[in-house]
Amino acid sequence: DGGITQSPKYLFRKEGQNVTLSCEQNLNHDAMYWYRQDPGQGLRLIYYSQIVNDFQKGDIAEGYSVSREKKESFPLTVTSAQKNPTAFYLCASSIPPRSGEQFFGPGTRLTVL
Amino acid sequence: GENVEQHPSTLSVQEGDSAVIKCTYSDSASNYFPWYKQELGKGPQLIIDIRSNVGEKKDQRIAVTLNKTAKHFSLHITETQPEDSAVYFCAASRYNQGGKLIFGQGTELSVKP
Numbered sequence: 001d002g003g004i005t006q007s008p009k010y011l012f013r014k015e016g017q018n019v020t021l022s023c024e025q026n027l028n029h030d031a032m033y034w035y036r037q038d039p040g041q042g043l044r045l046i047y048y049s050q051i052v053n054d055f056q057k058g059d060i061a062e063g064y065s066v067s068r069e070k071k072e073s074f075p076l077t078v079t080s081a082q083k084n085p086t087a088f089y090l091c092a093s094s095i096p097p098r099s100g101e102q103f104f105g106p107g108t109r110l111t112v113l
Numbered sequence: 114g115e116n117v118e119q120h121p122s123t124l125s126v127q128e129g130d131s132a133v134i135k136c137t138y139s140d141s142a143s144n145y146f147p148w149y150k151q152e153l154g155k156g157p158q159l160i161i162d163i164r165s166n167v168g169e170k171k172d173q174r175i176a177v178t179l180n181k182t183a184k185h186f187s188l189h190i191t192e193t194q195p196e197d198s199a200v201y202f203c204a205a206s207r208y209n210q211g212g213k214l215i216f217g218q219g220t221e222l223s224v225k226p
Binding site: 004031033040041042043044045048058090092094100101102103104105106107109 | 122
């Protein structure tokens with residue numbers, strides 16, 4: 001069963017703690033993306049990676065970090081430097097440049113207590 | 114910077130009526146325009162997309178039109194059903210440049226039985 005998985009679905013953390021969100025895909029896609037979604041708003045790009053061991057900042061990268069050591073995996077770390085981390089986080093993957101279509105995972109809802 | 118404006122933010126229609134959602138984009142080099150449907154608590158799913166070399170595309174009850182001169186594209190849903198109720202997002206990208214999508218703010222569609 002191919003697709004993108006994100007874990008956990010719900011995540012709670014205390015202020016000042018770093019937390020890592022998991023994203024795995026078995027679609028053999030080259031590119032992977034992390035988006036943040038706030039209530040009533042569109043998706044904003046945090047980081048993206050077009051190939052293993054390479055990634056670029058998106059529009060709102062401050063307070064976040066990523067790694068891309070394997071093609072299948074693109075974990076996102078929300079650091080204590082991120083001022084408003086409570087949000088819904090979405091991971092996506094695609095095969096550029098042949099197709100612009102991005103496939104999304106089910107998301108992780110992070111709440112900072 | 115690049116921007117996509119989406120209207121309306123909320124839309125309520127009677128079952129069986131048509132629904133139209135409109136988007137405008139700022140980057141004249143954009144050449145790929147997908148539409149996503151997002152149900153509550155889930156990741157967005159692609160429902161239809163259009164590339165800049167065509168003006169219209171249809172898939173059963175869903176159609177998308179593109180006016181490159183005006184930098185405007187629209188989603189049309191005919192014979193709406195209660196299961197069409199969701200948040201719809203438009204997006205734009207240059208698909209030959211890494212697939213970075215710029216999203217609109219979303220439209221919450223409610224179809225009343």
